Amino acid sequence: MAHVLSVGEALVDVVRRPDGAVAEHPGGSPANVALTLGRLGREARLLTWLGRDARGDAVRAWLAASGVTTTPGSDDAPRTSVARATLDASGAATYDFDLDWQVPAGSPVAADTLAVHTGSVAAVLEPGATQVRALVAAARPTATITYDPNARPALMGDPAQARRRVEEVVRLADVVKVSDEDLAWLSGGAAPLDVARAWVHDLGAPLVVVTAGGEGATAVTDHGEVHVPARPVTVVDTVGAGDSFMGALLDGLWGADLLGAGRRAALRAVDHATVEDLLSRCVAVAAVTVSRAGANPPWATELEEA
Template sequence: MLPAIVIGEALVDVITGPDGSRRSHPGGSPANVALGLGRLGHPVRLATRVGHDHFGSLLRKHLEAGRVELSPGSVVDAATSTATAVLDAAGAASYTFDITWALSAAVEKALRDGPPAHVHTGSIATALNPGADQVFSTLHALRASATLSYDPNLRPALLRSAERERERVERLVAISDVVKASEEDLAWLHPGESPDRTAARWARSGPALVVITLGANGARAWWRHGCQDIAPVPVRVRDTVGAGDAFMAGLAGRLLHAGLLGGGPGAEAATARTALRAATDTDRLPAVLGEALAVAARVAALTCGREGADPPTAAELVG
């Protein structure tokens, strides 16, 4: 089976609790998605940038334990990036970053030489140059042989104004097959416009499926002909770090399993892309997509019940 490839940042979350305590956890939105896919049993590689330092070693061991293979060239002679997450009394996180993002020449070559089944990207990797331009170019090169998913996972502290970011985000939305975004992403990107209106417009612009996560209220899926709510899974929240990434991993993993994402040499990507579009060419969400979204919600809920970005394994998901 050809692997999925996730392109994007791996970093260490330095988490400060409401009581001032500090602890370090491996993180980074794309790395969290890769970890989620690996723990759910999907072959996955991460094309990223980590250093040879202590934090880099922590990340590499964490990803390897989660069955994530690093793409060649991902380890560089530079400091590993960090994000400081400050938790409020409800466990919600706000972030500040110390990050450098770029793909090495070896990573770019490896991506083009070995076509994956599916490519996921998002967050800082698609926003911070020079790496963001490299990612967009790579996605264009891979789209003929792989399906694509994208999560903007916007970090306003690192971004320009929303007005200047919209074109970049919507350019990526238009070439993707599946898009996942949070209600907060859309509120920042399009102030004064309802997230539902934005999601509906995105679903007509290119992707077959657009999913907006709504925190404790679950999620809502949009496609060309309609929308459907996804009920939240009750959980005692420890914190919300990595919850959206876990949702993305659960959704992509289930769609890969169903043959609605995935590709490879020849016409396989076109076959999966056609199947996904056929599944959404209706005013009612097909059972296979409803089941994938329910799984994604459960994966996210299990992650919220644990400290840090710690997605469940396949055995924990069914347990």
């Protein structure tokens, strides 16, 4: 069955709130993307690295409840990784990690994979990062490649070195979703849209979408730029917001018949009206996510009722 394959970390977020309360939620950027797709009614699979332990069981149950399946070998890790998120008064999160990541041995991309998504820790933390780049390169002749750098400074070290690793994946990608904060960190303070333009015009990505929280999102293509404002919402926290945006973007591209290597030329030629429609749905999904605690994206029925 046609599907999107998300490749990368699934883990447990241990979230500490400003009042000192602590709660555990399943998460991980690529896992959140797959979860969003599943809730929007798409066939989503996750290639990840979980332990056969209580936290791994919690993550698997969380994924399965939204229709996401993990690929063979994804539960062969010695333990399930943990990300500790500390929320400030605005709901924004900072992270530190106890994380092990690698691609399970013998993980080919199936012929009916429309798109391969990766990002965040999976694309920069070795030994998995080199394995991810090889998998993405092998999948590119048949599948759309999407990427969200989702920078984690606590893990990625020197920004200049991190940018070099990130741009290796950008060169392979058809669609990049990246936050303005990530671009500012990676570029040493350069204007985020200037970096996005370079990724389109110099590195060859057909579509780069820059998210800016409450300021909305801007798409950069070969043919110009499209901006969509954010939806007004009371923010509970921002955990998983960018991932739900990315999942919604994949869902929209699928609905617009723009996934699959055979649709690469159509993606590069996408018109502004289509891009605006895509971004509008993405900001709607992200608005629901930030309105409630944890990485909890909406179901398709919630969007229909909104």
